[in-house]
Amino acid sequence: MLNEPQLSAILKSLPTILFEGTLYRIIDAKHSASPLSAIGSTFDGGRYNPRRSFEALYLSFSETTAMAEVHGYSATAPDLTKMKGPPKMVLSVDCQIERVLDLCDLATQKQLGTNLTELLADWRFDHITHGINSVSQQLGIASFNLGTIQAIKVRSARDPKFDNIVIFPDRLVKGAPSFFEVFDPFGILPPTRWP
Numbered sequence: 001m002l003n004e005p006q007l008s009a010i011l012k013s014l015p016t017i018l019f020e021g022t023l024y025r026i027i028d029a030k031h032s033a034s035p036l037s038a039i040g041s042t043f044d045g046g047r048y049n050p051r052r053s054f055e056a057l058y059l060s061f062s063e064t065t066a067m068a069e070v071h072g073y074s075a076t077a078p079d080l081t082k083m084k085g086p087p088k089m090v091l092s093v094d095c096q097i098e099r100v101l102d103l104c105d106l107a108t109q110k111q112l113g114t115n116l117t118e119l120l121a122d123w124r125f126d127h128i129t130h131g132i133n134s135v136s137q138q139l140g141i142a143s144f145n146l147g148t149i150q151a152i153k154v155r156s157a158r159d160p161k162f163d164n165i166v167i168f169p170d171r172l173v174k175g176a177p178s179f180f181e182v183f184d185p186f187g188i189l190p191p192t193r194w195p
Helices: 004-013 040-044 063-071 106-112 123-129 135-146
Strands: 017-028 057-060 088-102 151-155 163-167 179-182
Touching: 004 106, 004 135, 017 063, 017 151, 057 063, 063 088, 088 163, 123 135, 135 151
Parallel strands: 088 151
Antiparallel strands: 017 057, 017 088, 057 163, 088 179, 151 163
8 A cells, every 4th residue: 555645636636425324333232322423433443433532423224234244254154143242233324424535545555555464464463463554444534634534434344345434534624515414213312413
């Protein structure tokens, strides 16, 4: 992949897409008071954000993919739906995000000097074993730091048939068209629209 200055220069020139639709998230029921909080991503880090950095809200294009991501198993695992654990909630999240960088696009990957193999590699190996950011984390940092990218569309490492969207909540501004909110027609959860 390109180095940081090169990466920033290329990111400025890349097109973004509008995403409108419903995505999915699975949370432990104990977090139902703040179902769209991304603060946990700063504690543990994730594929596109290192620990103690910026908040990143990981959402999936299917419930099955969200389940696979939460449990850390392939979506084709035969017993995925039989996982024992604390009570969970499946959230349908309606989104309109104006500026999404599509990292599933092969031309975009080529311009950034990366590929799916790098982006889907085990990010924990570099991050935990060597104390350095993985390629995917470097790309997440550069995208966030640019300030104009609100989210990135990425392939799921757990369910390669589907994609995820990683939203940078701090990049959504109140009063602008971009938002995300839990679909909750019966008002079971506290208000969940962001921003």
